[in-house]
Amino acid sequence: MYLFFKLVKSMKKIILFIIYFFFISLESLIAQINIKQEFDFVAKQYEGMLQSHPDLKRFPQSTNPDDTPNDRKSDWWCSGFFGGSLWYIYEYTQDPKWKEAADKWSMAVAKEQYNTSTHDLGFMLYCPFGNGYRLTQDERYKEIMLTGAKSLSTRFDPKVGLIKSWDKFQGKYTYPVIIDNMMNLEFLFWAAKASGNKDYYKLSITHADNTLKNHFRTDNSSYHVVCYDTSGKVLAKKTHQGASDESAWARGQAWGLYGYTVMYRETKDKKYLNHAHKIAKYILTHPNLPADKIPYWDFSKVGEERDASAAAIISSALFELSQYSKGKQKNNYISSATQILESLTSSNYKADVGENNYFLLKHSTGHKPNKSEIDVPIVYADYYYLEALLRYSKLSISN
Ligand code: GLY
Numbered sequence: 115m116y117l118f119f120k121l122v123k124s125m126k127k128i129i130l131f132i133i134y135f136f137f138i139s140l141e142s143l144i145a146q147i148n149i150k151q152e153f154d155f156v157a158k159q160y161e162g163m164l165q166s167h168p169d170l171k172r173f174p175q176s177t178n179p180d181d182t183p184n185d186r187k188s189d190w191w192c193s194g195f196f197g198g199s200l201w202y203i204y205e206y207t208q209d210p211k212w213k214e215a216a217d218k219w220s221m222a223v224a225k226e227q228y229n230t231s232t233h234d235l236g237f238m239l240y241c242p243f244g245n246g247y248r249l250t251q252d253e254r255y256k257e258i259m260l261t262g263a264k265s266l267s268t269r270f271d272p273k274v275g276l277i278k279s280w281d282k283f284q285g286k287y288t289y290p291v292i293i294d295n296m297m298n299l300e301f302l303f304w305a306a307k308a309s310g311n312k313d314y315y316k317l318s319i320t321h322a323d324n325t326l327k328n329h330f331r332t333d334n335s336s337y338h339v340v341c342y343d344t345s346g347k348v349l350a351k352k353t354h355q356g357a358s359d360e361s362a363w364a365r366g367q368a369w370g371l372y373g374y375t376v377m378y379r380e381t382k383d384k385k386y387l388n389h390a391h392k393i394a395k396y397i398l399t400h401p402n403l404p405a406d407k408i409p410y411w412d413f414s415k416v417g418e419e420r421d422a423s424a425a426a427i428i429s430s431a432l433f434e435l436s437q438y439s440k441g442k443q444k445n446n447y448i449s450s451a452t453q454i455l456e457s458l459t460s461s462n463y464k465a466d467v468g469e470n471n472y473f474l475l476k477h478s479t480g481h482k483p484n485k486s487e488i489d490v491p492i493v494y495a496d497y498y499y500l501e502a503l504l505r506y507s508k509l510s511i512s513n
Contacts, residue, residue, distance in 0.1 A: 147455055149507040153206050155467065156474060156500065160203060163196075163472035164215055170222040174473070176480065177490045183471045184487075191234035193223045195497040197242030202500040205249055206507070213250070220246050220255070227262040233279045235266040236298030241497060244304060256308060263305030263314060266298060274346040275320045279339075287341035287349060293329055293366045296322065296373025303380040322377050326389060329370070334392040335362035335413070336370045355481045357412040364409040364479075367397055368427035375435045390435055391443070397428060398450050406457040407450060411479035411488075419488055422463050423478040423495035429454035430498045433505035448509065455502055465491070475499055 163174055172185035173193045200216035220242035239262040243255040269278045276291045283290035299318040306314035328348050329336045338353040356363030371393040377386035402416050408425040410418050432451035436444050463475050473491030480487025
C-alpha cells in the first residue's frame with residue numbers, strides 16, 4: 115500500500131512536470147511580444163515608405179552614409195523584398211489597401227522573370243509573388259513565377275551540379291557559388307509542384323547536396339564562396355562579404371540555416387534536418403554571439419557592427435526548425451528565436467515612427483569589406499523580421 119501511494123505521488127509529480135513543460139513553460143517562452151502593437155508600428159512606418167516612393171521605379175533598399183534613402187532598380191537582387199513585406203502586412207491586417215500596394219510593388223518586379231543573369235530570382239520573385247500567390251491564388255503571379263523558375267534554372271549546369279551565382283569572381287573564377295544561393299531552392303521546389311516538372315526538384319537536391327559537401331567546415335560554419343571549374347571540381351574557397359576566407363560571415367550562416375531547414379521541409383530527408391541542427395548549434399553556442407543574440411556582421415569581429423538582418427533570418431528559420439524538433443531542442447529554438455525578436459523589437463534595433471527612412475529595423479550590415487551598407491537599415495532585414503513576427507504569432511496561436 116505504501117509503495118502504491120509513493121508511486122501515485124511520484125507519477126503526480128511527473129504529470130505536473132509534463133504539464134508545466136509543455137504548456138506553462140512553452141507559453142512563457144512565446145508570450146512576450148505584442149504582435150498587434152508591432153504591426154501597428156509596421157503599418158505606420160510602411161505607410162510613410164509608400165508615400166515616399168510614389169513611382170514604383172525606385173525600390174527601397176537601405177540608407178546612404180549621408181542618411182538619404184538608397185533606392186535601387188528592379189534588377190537589383192533585393193527588389194522583391196518590399197513587395198514581399200507588403201504581402202506579410204496584408205496577411206496580418208487583412209486590409210485591402212495593403213493588398214493593393216503589395217500587388218503594385220510585386221508587379222513592378224515582374225519583368226525580372228526573364229532575367230537569366232542573376233541567381234537571385236528566388237529572392238526577387240518568390241518573396242513577392244510566392245507570398246502573393248499563397249494569399250490570393252492570382253494566376254498572373256503563378257505564370258510570372260513559372261517563367262522566372264525557367265530563367266533561374268538556366269544557371270544550373272548538370273556537369274557542375276550547382277546553380278552558378280555570378281559569371282565571374284575575383285577576375286578569374288568562372289563558376290562561383292555562394293551559400294546565399296541555398297535561398298533560391300524554395301522557389302524551385304514551388305515551381306516543381308506548380309508545373310509538375312521534376313527537374314526543378316532534382317536540380318535543387320543536387321545543388322543542396324554539393325553545397326553540403328563543399329561549403330561547410332568541420333565546425334559546421336560555412337564558406338561564403340566556393341569556386342568550381344566546369345567539371346565541378348572545387349578550385350578555391352573564398353569570401354566576398356565576410357571578414358576573411360576562413361571566417362564565418364554572419365548572414366551566410368543565416369542563409370545556410372534557413373536553406374537547410376527548407377530542404378528538410380520540402381524533402382523530409384533527415385540529412386538536411388541534421389545539418390540544419392548543426393548550423394543552429396554553431397550559431398547559438400558561438401562564444402562571440404552577443405547576449406542579445408544579434409550577431410556581429412562576422413562571427414570573428416567582436417565589438418564591430420551588428421547585422422540585424424542575419425538575426426531576423428535566424429529567428430525566422432529557428433521558428434520553422436522548432437516545428438521539426440522535439441523537447442528541449444524545440445524549446446531552445448523557440449526561446450532563441452523569441453529572444454532575437456525581443457531584441458529586434460526593442461528600441462536598440464527598432465526605429466522610431468517616421469525615422470530611419472521608414473525602414474523598420476536599424477543596424478544591419480550589407481557588405482563591410484566593400485565599405486557599403488554598414489550599420490544601416492536594409493530592406494531584407496525588415497522582410498525576415500516580418501516573417502519571423504508572423505511565424506511567432508502563428509506559434510502563439512497553435513500553442
Ligand atoms: N549576397 C546577398 C547578401 O548580401 O546576403
